[in-house]
Amino acid sequence: MPHFSIDEKQYPIVDVNDVTSDFTSVKISAMRKASRISAEFTKHVNNSDSFAKNKSSENVENEKNSCNSNKSKDTFVSLKVGASPDSSITFSLPKIILEAKIQREENVRRIIEKRKLEMEKKDQEIRENMVVRQLNMAHEREKKTAEQLEKIQKLLQIAEQEEIREQHEQKLKAQEAKEQEMKLLQEEELKKSIVEKNKWIGQLVILDRKFKEQCAEFDLLIKSCNPASSAVLNLAYQELCSQMERIIEKEIENIELLDFHTAMSIVQECDEILNLLKSELAMGITDWQNASHIESLEAKNEFGNSPQTEVSNFHISEDNQVYPHVVHEELVNTESVVEDEKNEEPLEITEKTEVDSAKYTENSALQVPVENNELPTNDEEDYISDWGDKESLQLYANSLQFLDSYTSSYMTFSTSPETKKIRFEFQKLINIPVNAISGINALHLKDKYNRLNYLLNQKAKSIQHYPEAVMFCKAEVAKKLVSQGETLISSKPDMAFPIAAVSIALWNDHEDFGKLLLSYFHKTCPFTVPVFISQLSNQSTEDFYKALGYKYAEDGTIENQDKYLRRMSGVMRLYGSLTVTKQRANETKPHPFGLQNAWRWFAATLNCKPTSNNADLCATLIFDMLEVTGNALWNAYPKQFPKLLTLLINQYYSLMLNNSAIGSGPLVRLKEFLTQFLNKKCIPSPKGQLPPNFW
Template sequence: MNVVLKVNDMDITSDFESVKVSALEKASRISAMMNCITVGPQLVPRDDSDKLENIENEQNSCNIKSPQKTNISPKHNMISTSNGIHFSMKKILVESEKQRKEEVLKKIECRINHMKENGRVIQEQMANSRSLMARERERRNEENLADILAEIERIAEQEEIKRRHEQQLQAQRAQEQKEKLEREVEEYRKRMKEKEELTKIVMVYRGQFTAKYCDIVTLSKNCKDKYAFDVILMANTARIKELIQHIEALDEKIKSGELISTDVNVIESLVHHIDDILNTFRTEIEKIDAQYDAELARKAQVASEIQSVVESENIPADNVMPSQQPGENNAAENNESKDQSSNVITNQETAAAPVNAPSVSVPKPNETAADSECKERNLSEYVDKESLQIYIKSRHFLNLYKKTCKDFLQSTATKKFRFECQKAINIPVNAISGVSEQHLRDKYDRLHNLLIGKSSPNVTQHPQGVIFCKDHLAKKIVSQGETLVSSKPEMAFPVAMIVVALWNEHVDFGELFLARLHETCPFTIPIFLPQQEGQSNEDYYKSLGCKYEDGTVEKQDKFLKRMSGLMRLYASITVTGQRKGVAKAHPYGLQYAWRWLAAVLNIEPRADICDLCATLILDMLEVAGNVLWSAYPTQFHKLLTLLSEQYYPRMRNVAGGGGPLMRLEEFLNNALANGIIRPADGMLPPNFL
């Protein structure tokens, strides 16, 4: 159809061109006849009186056979011949135009007919084209249908192949699953057999451990001197408790079926440790029994000599005091010791009111009762009796530890092991911080796992390994109080939270920590020892916790800063709550902060320690004051009033003033005026760890 339209356009264009050429030819023929301007602004006007002649003259002029030379008059647009006949130019143009129109009409009619013919041809061509297109469409549809059928058949074949392949894979997977299940069953049987063998081995060692423990119990029952045996038992109680805890953990593993090969080494090590303890008990008890028998023989000999003297001098037996049996004296001493221990515990637990707690003075070895009483009278003015008892007990505990671990600390064979243990403790302790709960829990887990032998190095591989690590950890934390807490007081709380968490799991660690803290800062007991007669200045300052460098005692401000850091650490422990999930009682709770304040108020101020005493009281109140006021609102307010109105004036009268006393006075005045002590900076929220 497009082809036909293009043909018609070309025909019409050619017709117009012919018309244009015809018009131009006629215009060229008459242009020679025109001698004036007929259109435009320069048109020459014509006279109306000059009329054209009628058509008859024109027709007559046209019949002249031999035309003569014509003259065109420009004035009247007339054409004249030599015969004098005039023709009208207008009539000639009208006639010419008429002829032109007729010719144009004829050509238009011819063109219309031609276009009709072309339209008919185009219709025929279009019909033929549609027919061809329909046949082509049918042919293509048939080809497409054939292709579709072929594709469907190909897809069906592929689906069949895929189905067969999936069946093969499924069968293969089923076979592999069956083989895997068989392997798992076999491995399970093998594991169960290995666990059964492990359980048998562990149970054998478990029986050996139980037998050795029963031997220790038997030795304790058969020991002739119970008091001496209690001393040995106290030195090894922590180790025995720890071994029993490990055994209980293994028992839980046996019940749950979670034993592993390393547990055999663990229980073997535990058996070796209990065996070492048993041998130590046997050796010591043999010595005790020998000494007891010797003492019994000596007393029997003395009794026989007295009897012989009585008989020789005929003195009535009733007048002579009967000799005390050896067992009675020891039993009395033992009961007295137990009574003293129970009094100390009772006083600590009931220290919720500011009263003087009764205490029992313990005389030192080789010291007569008279000497002890004299010293007590000299110290009673400056030292609280119960605090003195705690001080003596703490020193005795440290001496027992040092005696127990002396060989271990001096042995070159354990030097590398000790270095690895110290490194495993120093790294997490130095990184203790309250930045996040996860960070603090990680440090606790690392230290706890080290103390129970679940990390490297395995501290249970040596009998004194565990107690050495606990003592080093205690010294390291005390050192943190001297350095870190003294510079950044808010850091006392994350360190205290680690101490409380470990204290719950390892009671002997808590005792070692207190002993090391009291050794470094006896004012945390509190005890403010005066200088004794004959005591050198260096010994006296060292007893107060001062350090010497090149024979010179440290400066007062540095000493106060160290003691302040240790006191803040001590106070933070008393107000730090238990970690998540721990339901047992706090190992060293708020009552000890109250006991410390009550004990300080019962000690007479001294001029040489007033600045120190004021600094430590302020530290205790800033750290624990808010919690104490919440726990004991009425009693604590009375204590602050007593401190402000009575004790502080006595301190000022003795010392005369100074920066620490001024700061304490300002704190007390603000607290009593506002009726509140704000929480300490850096205090961690409950259940932070």
């Protein structure tokens, strides 16, 4: 029987127990090979016996030579093929196991390589998919980020609009509350004034009765006096009679407190005249003109006609008794001012040296068509006292003409539907910094100025595409700054100075912006020129009041007087702040709107007669300008400005008082301010004014 030997060096003996873990697969592989070998050897079953014997002997010999240990006997397994025992074939199990192992490793290697190729292919596909997915995710993120930014911008815009709306509502509520409070105060003041008026009207009747008794006594005494001396006293007496007659002839509703004080002064002076007559008769004095008491009487008649002196010379006690209270200080101060005017240069108030009351004539027939840029002719000179001097009228006409010409230059941009969105963006870029202007610190103020100046310098990309956009922006900035006087400064006067500082800085950089700013001031409040407009014959009432600066509601009702005065007060405070606001640090250009403009305004205003329609407004604006610019004017013109104030106190105040309602709040406020000026001889610095070199 054939026998196969295996070289132990090449094929080491393997224990069967080592392959038990994978015996099933080995068994199947071995059986397959065995079946193939069995089929091969079945063909040789019929060979000769000699071939079998030779094979058998060779197997025995090989077995002896190759088997050196007892273990090798156990490594062979005999298998019989077919029915004959001589035809069986012996196989080596280690070789079969080894071949199975090699084949299994080869299969595993091939599977691994195939799997590796598949994995590499899949990995490549995954990488390509990852790159595509990352690109898609990046585009998606950019899209979502843009959408989020757009949403955030919309939310910010809504928040800003909501904040502005809330601030506006708060301002309106505060204004309404203040108006209600002012209304209640005015009602209380009106009630008090009515009660007080009834009291002093009753006292006026008593004074009139007493004066008549004095007149009767004077007629008796004057007959016994020296004719030379009686002529002087008689002139003074006749003047007192004419003054008292004018007061008594007034209707009750037209009688004012000043009339009552004047009546008291008349009665007091008449008592002095009677005492002089009695003393002459008792002492036998013949030369009245050389007597010292006559000199004091003449001085009293010279300066006693000023309303301030007449009011100060008497004191009313709680029991309504009149006591003489002569204040010599005011007379001395007035005399010193008159003496200064003699020794120094005359007071220059534009084209006049003082307010000429003789020129205050009611001339409603003359109408000056200022809107057509025409001025009064030579035969209309008297009308200048009502509207203003020629310089003011020309300035007002030029401002309106410049504003119309400037706005018409960008009319296409401001009305085109295509530019509506960009106009809205520009207005937002203007409103946000203007509304945020305040004097918190220098950096804050510089930031708001830089934002506006950046826009006006055409550095913004959006403004470079529209040649008319820069003119639109300059006009919008000027209009917005002036409107801050109506809304913000009217309730917070201290805010005028930061806004004025930014306005002056922009004016230095853009000359046309300064002209626009003044034009909007003059259009919003003509009294900043000053011009006191009268209604034209062909002008409707609504157009006339709009020209004065009044506002109308949607239902056609005009705003109340208190609200109008408050708005004009805010505009005037901002206008005055421009003249006293200092330049920025290291600014080399001259001030574009210096203090001389405040002086010109006072001079032009005092040369115009106040009327019943604008007396309260004049008092309000004069008070505002004095508070804002009074200290600077006093320091700049220490000799002339006190003269101007003396003129205001002695003459102009009485004209406003005669044309104003009883207990007028603006006049009372102005009187208190002027009284403090007389007592302290100075005007304090305005509140909220920025220090020099603040920014």
